[in-house]
Amino acid sequence: MRNISDTTKRQSDLKKQELKDQALKEARAVAPKYCEKCGTQYKDENFNLVKKEQNQAVFHLKCPNCNNTYMLNVVAPAPHMMASQRSSINIDVNSPEELSKFAGKGSVTRDEVIDIYQKLKSGDIEEFLRS
Numbered sequence: 001m002r003n004i005s006d007t008t009k010r011q012s013d014l015k016k017q018e019l020k021d022q023a024l025k026e027a028r029a030v031a032p033k034y035c036e037k038c039g040t041q042y043k044d045e046n047f048n049l050v051k052k053e054q055n056q057a058v059f060h061l062k063c064p065n066c067n068n069t070y071m072l073n074v075v076a077p078a079p080h081m082m083a084s085q086r087s088s089i090n091i092d093v094n095s096p097e098e099l100s101k102f103a104g105k106g107s108v109t110r111d112e113v114i115d116i117y118q119k120l121k122s123g124d125i126e127e128f129l130r131s
């Protein structure tokens with residue numbers, strides 16, 4: 001029994017890896033090849049898949065030289081038709097893991113912003129960070 005479920009798990013891991021490889025291959029075809037800031041050539045390992053959907057993939061792209069970080073949006077509106085959009089992210093979310101954590105969240109409400117503002121203003125930043 002154990003062997004069967006192990007095999008199934010391996011197959012699903014393999015499938016996931018294939019999807020990732022495929023997404024990366026597609027992304028590399030349309031993604032910028034060089035860092036906009038320092039001109040370093042990107043390598044496969046600089047692309048981290050954050051999200052993969054039917055016709056869209058989102059990558060976290062980080063320059064190995066200057067650490068300039070981008071979000072790369074790859075869309076395939078039709079078969080054999082690919083486009084990519086690179087946008088800088090000026091936030092201190094530096095790992096793909098961290099990014100996935102935030103990417104799935106809904107947008108911040110106005111009340112939350114006011115709440116944070118007031119907490120910061122009151123100087124109770126330690127308590128804020130703990131909550």
Ligand SMILES: [Zn+2]
Nearest residue numbers: 035038063066
């Ligand atoms: Zn760079």
